[in-house]
Amino acid sequence: MRPSKLLAASILALLWAFGSPIHSGVETLSSLTPKAAALVACSTLSTQSGLFANRSTRSFDDATGLCVDGNDGCGPVMLAKQALPTRSVLSIAASSKALLQLTASSCQHIPVASPPEWITEAFWLQEGALLGMVNAYHGEVSLYDPSGQLKQRITRPYQFGARELVLQALVPYHDRLLAQAHDQERSALFFLDNQLSHMVEAPILPNLRTLYAGWVVNGDDVVGYGSVSTADKRKKRVNGRGFQLGFIRLNLPRASTKLVVPFEDNDYYLVNQQYITTAGGNVYFIAMDTTATIYRLSKDIATRLNRRTVPDEYLTVPALNTPSSGADKVRGQFEELQATRLAVGLYGYDNFIYLLTRNPEALDSMWSLYKIDPRSERLVGRIPLPSLAPHLTLVPGDHYWLAIEKGTVEFAGRQQIRDILSIPTKWITAPEASPLNRPSDFRQCLSNN
Numbered sequence: 096m097r098p099s100k101l102l103a104a105s106i107l108a109l110l111w112a113f114g115s116p117i118h119s120g121v122e123t124l125s126s127l128t129p130k131a132a133a134l135v136a137c138s139t140l141s142t143q144s145g146l147f148a149n150r151s152t153r154s155f156d157d158a159t160g161l162c163v164d165g166n167d168g169c170g171p172v173m174l175a176k177q178a179l180p181t182r183s184v185l186s187i188a189a190s191s192k193a194l195l196q197l198t199a200s201s202c203q204h205i206p207v208a209s210p211p212e213w214i215t216e217a218f219w220l221q222e223g224a225l226l227g228m229v230n231a232y233h234g235e236v237s238l239y240d241p242s243g244q245l246k247q248r249i250t251r252p253y254q255f256g257a258r259e260l261v262l263q264a265l266v267p268y269h270d271r272l273l274a275q276a277h278d279q280e281r282s283a284l285f286f287l288d289n290q291l292s293h294m295v296e297a298p299i300l301p302n303l304r305t306l307y308a309g310w311v312v313n314g315d316d317v318v319g320y321g322s323v324s325t326a327d328k329r330k331k332r333v334n335g336r337g338f339q340l341g342f343i344r345l346n347l348p349r350a351s352t353k354l355v356v357p358f359e360d361n362d363y364y365l366v367n368q369q370y371i372t373t374a375g376g377n378v379y380f381i382a383m384d385t386t387a388t389i390y391r392l393s394k395d396i397a398t399r400l401n402r403r404t405v406p407d408e409y410l411t412v413p414a415l416n417t418p419s420s421g422a423d424k425v426r427g428q429f430e431e432l433q434a435t436r437l438a439v440g441l442y443g444y445d446n447f448i449y450l451l452t453r454n455p456e457a458l459d460s461m462w463s464l465y466k467i468d469p470r471s472e473r474l475v476g477r478i479p480l481p482s483l484a485p486h487l488t489l490v491p492g493d494h495y496w497l498a499i500e501k502g503t504v505e506f507a508g509r510q511q512i513r514d515i516l517s518i519p520t521k522w523i524t525a526p527e528a529s530p531l532n533r534p535s536d537f538r539q540c541l542s543n544n
Contacts, residue, residue, distance in 0.1 A: 202481060202531075202540040203517045205243040207499075210512035211235065214488050215308050215367060216264060217499055222492045227265065228499070231308060232508030234261040234276075243515060252276075253285075268312050268347075275306060282306065284317070284347075300345060303352040304338045307364050311371050311378065317345040318371060318378045318392060320364045323354045342371075342380055344395060355397045356390060358382055362415050366432060369488070374443030379469060381450075383412050387438045389448070391469055401472040406465055409438045409452050429504035433485050444491045444524065446470065451489060459537065462487060462498075466526055476526025481541040482516055495519050 215231040220238070225246070228237045235250035252259035253276055260276035260283055267273075272287045282305060302324045310319025322338040341357040363383035364370065371380040378392040379400075387410055389400040402410065413435055417428040432439075433455065440451035442464075450465040457463070460479035468475050480487070484500035495517045502511030518540075522529045530536035 200519060202519070202522070202543065204500075204543050205241070205515045205517060207239070207243045207512055207515055209245040209248070211237050211248075212512075213508045213510060214499060214501065214512065216266070216369070217488050217490050217497070218265075218267060219490060219492055220267070222494060226490070226497070229262070229265050230508075231263045234263075236262065236265055241517075264308055264310065266310070266312050273312060273317070275310075284345075300350055300352050303343065303345065306343070307361070308367070309364065309369050309371055311373055313373045313376070313378050315346055315348050316378070317347065318355075318380070319343055319345075320358070320361070320371070320380075323352060342382075342390070342392070342397070344378075344392065353395055355392060355395055356380075356382065358384075360384060363412070366415075366428065369440045369442065372441045372443035372448060374448050374469065375446035377469070379441060379443065379448050381438060381441050383438075385412055386410050387412050389441070389450075389467070389469075400467075400469060404467050404469070404472055404474060405438065405450065406452070406474065406477075408436065408454070409450070413437070425507040426504050429486070429510075433503070440487075440489060442489050442491055444520075447475070447524070449489075449491075449523070451487065459534075460541075464523060466524070478523055478526050478529050478531050479537060480516070480518070481531065481537055483541070484514075486510070491520075491523075493520060496523050 211228055211230040211233075213230045213232045215229045217226065217228045219225070220227050223241055226239045226241065228239065229235075230237070233250060234252065235248060237245060237249075238247040239245055252261055253274075258278050258280070260278050262274060262276045263282070264275040265272055265287075268286070274285055274287055276283050276285070284300075284306075304322040304324055306317075306319045306321040310317055310321075320341070321343050322340050323343060324337055325339050339354060339357055340359050340361055341354050344353050344355050345351065360383070370383065371378065373379070376393075380390050380392070382388045382390060386402075387405050388402070389404050390397045391400060415428065415431060417424060417431045433453075436454045436456070437452065438450055439453050442449045442451065446469075448467045448469055450467060452463045452465065453461055454463070455461050457479075460481065462480035462482050464478045464480060466475040466478070467473070480498060482498055482500055484498075485503050486501040488499040488501065490497040490499070498516040498518065499512065500514045500516055502513065504510045518531070522531055526532065531540065
């Protein structure tokens with residue numbers, strides 16, 4: 096049995112465990128306090144522009160959900176040991192027969208019923224059966240079938256001993272789900288049980304301070320952007336703090352932490368964009384410095400890919416002028432992003448990586464996917480995406496890719512989400528033959544919206 100099927104079986108078992116069969120509609124289990132709903136990531140605070148500099152007391156920034164106390168604010172990240180039991184494997188096969196199967200020969204725009212107000216990340220629990228969306232602002236997980244129907248929404252804190260932790264992220268890990276959650280004292284990685292209900296006491300991962308949203312799993316490793324504690328007293332005196340920002344590799348079985356690429360400019364890792372991915376057994380990420388640089392991480396060795404892997408028009412990374420501090424600034428910041436020509440995401444499929452870009456002045460589509468061969472370090476081709484949405488979240492798959500179409504940001508944690516664009520995978524992986532590169536087919540797909 097494939098791990099993805101075991102994982103999906105456990106999630107579908109959860110739907111019955113809450114007393115609501117998957118065909119019976121939606122059940123909201125609980126709601127969080129307003130303060131808890133504002134927490135997105137217990138992330139580091141100091142930036143080169145000093146947005147969070149000189150904070151003397153711990154607080155939460157409404158714009159980003161960061162906890163702030165003058166260093167990185169959240170204390171060590173925890174890692175749980177408990178494995179996820181697997182059960183009800185037959186339920187996935189039985190329920191999947193009733194779900195809509197998307198066609199692999201055309202694109203579709205699928206309305207989303209009862210959409211979440213914000214999406215931090217999205218992933219297949221099993222392709223063609225169940226799609227998970229995480230809203231870290233409200234600590235919730237929404238489960239949808241491929242027809243866009245909401246099957247379950249889970250909005251409740253998780254217990255860690257006597258503490259209540261708010262969900263930040265949820266990612267498939269082997270045949271389990273690995274989650275990140277936090278309270279005002281700590282951020283935690285843990286394995287969920289088969290009802291997504293609780294976690295167990297966990298050992299401390301050495302030197303890990305914070306982990307931003309957008310981390311990925313690669314085998315036994317977790318790779319993300321965040322901060323690690325530094326024992327270098329001289330460096331601590333220089334930057335006035337006891338941690339360092341950058342790209343981090345965690346090995347879960349060994350409970351080890353390593354800063355693989357120090358990188359201080361965290362602005363673009365705070366705006367809900369996916370800059371880290373996996374492909375062909377390696378991790379790839381974009382360092383959004385003054386120029387966009389793609390790195391390949393193999394074990395603990397990070398190497399820069401040739402600059403030609405990034406199209407010339409997207410090499411330059413403009414500085415963000417809108418402050419990210421304060422809930423009232425979030426709308427302006429995302430409006431600035433909408434008007435900027437920029438690399439906005441990196442996704443992996445098979446042995447290739449795909450760079451998502453936005454160009455508001457493009458003649459055909461402001462959204463493009465560039466297929467990159469990281470082995471030969473060259474661009475393979477471009478695919479225009481038939482979407483008019485201001486923001487996109489992509490979910491690759493073997494049969495089709497999903498582009499969750501997100502509207503303008505109204506305020507922190509709120510943007511309209513109406514449709515999911517389904518594109519056959521072969522239209523993505525073969526740019527030279529893709530119907531999306533034929534104007535008539537592109538217009539047809541766009542008109543289906």
